[in-house]
Amino acid sequence: MNFHILTLFPDMVLDGLHTSIIGRAVENGLISIEAIDIREYSTDKHRHVDDYPYGGGAGMVMQPMPICDAYDDLCDRIGKKPRVIYLTPQGTVFSQKIAEELAAEEELVFLCGHYEGVDERALELVATDYLSIGDYVLTGGELPAMVMIDCISRLVPGVLNNDVSAEFESFHDNLLEYPQYTRPEEYKGLRVPEVLLSGHHKNIDTWRREQSIKRTYERRPDLLKDAALSKKEQEYLESLAKKPENQDIQEENCKKGLAIDNSL
Incomplete structure (x- = not known):
């Protein structure tokens, strides 16, 4: 090019x-x-x-x-x-x-x-x-x-x-990238999530996908209206909006017209 x-x-x-x-x-x-x-x-x-x-x-x-x-x-x-x-x-x-x-x-x-x-x-x-x-x-x-x-x-x-990394960075499927970790396993009392140490690739993929949805909901909810989500992932997104600790986020999203429709 x-x-x-x-x-x-x-x-x-x-x-x-x-x-x-x-x-x-x-x-x-x-x-x-x-x-x-x-x-x-x-x-x-x-x-x-x-x-x-x-x-x-x-x-x-x-x-x-x-x-x-x-x-x-x-x-x-x-x-x-x-x-x-x-x-x-x-x-x-x-x-x-x-x-x-x-x-x-x-x-x-x-x-x-x-x-x-x-x-x-x-x-x-x-x-x-x-x-x-x-x-x-x-x-x-x-x-x-x-x-x-x-x-x-x-x-x-x-x-x-690694050409795969371009596909799964932020904005893949209109979602932000999941959190990343490397060695050591524990730093200043903060541990790497156990699922990433499990070696269970399906569980790791599921966790990463959910973290991408959660991070997008918290930081860039405007992206979610065009996000490519499965039915199960849509249910997970709706569950985030119902959690008490996320009420402030939901109220702010309502003001912006970005609230998650819990009736879906």
Whole structure:
């Protein structure tokens, strides 16, 4: 899988992405990450790529020509027009489901805005997707691009040492991941749950699944409406809502419209 990042700060994204698991994936040829410096396509002798906004206002706006020229040059090199993601708080919030969809692409382009944004004509000409990593404003699109590339890369076969781990991490079946433990068996009076020491794989799988449901109920109940649960697991979820120690959680979920329907 090939990632192309249109940016004013190529060193920032390359330094961040050429480390740890993603860096090893690049070294092993499983993915490639290219940072394209938009300034290289400026016709200004000072390599300016921004100007004052028409109509007035604070800040500067990135000009359309350097962006479009950089994109056109990329298309000529790879022989196709790839999907282009513009990183903006106005976009759809990035999720694991979107990551799985994007992981099916062979080429992905990330357009990183800066200053007060990008000339709308550039977006009309090249952008295919508008994505955000949250409802807040950053100084540029580089950090969101790095977040998304990290997430998507983990879904490329071979990137993780154990490909099964990508399937059972947080958000599998719209549930959070179960608690994890390692040696020692006891630390500061806290013991590893006995079921994990039993060697009984079916019981371990059941415990982990229930812990995922419980953790999602306690921390991210909004995910449960789309969770893939069996009838028995649905009954377990309803039992959580009935426990006295969970009444505060249930009341808070009611306020948010996320209460578990005990009549199911």
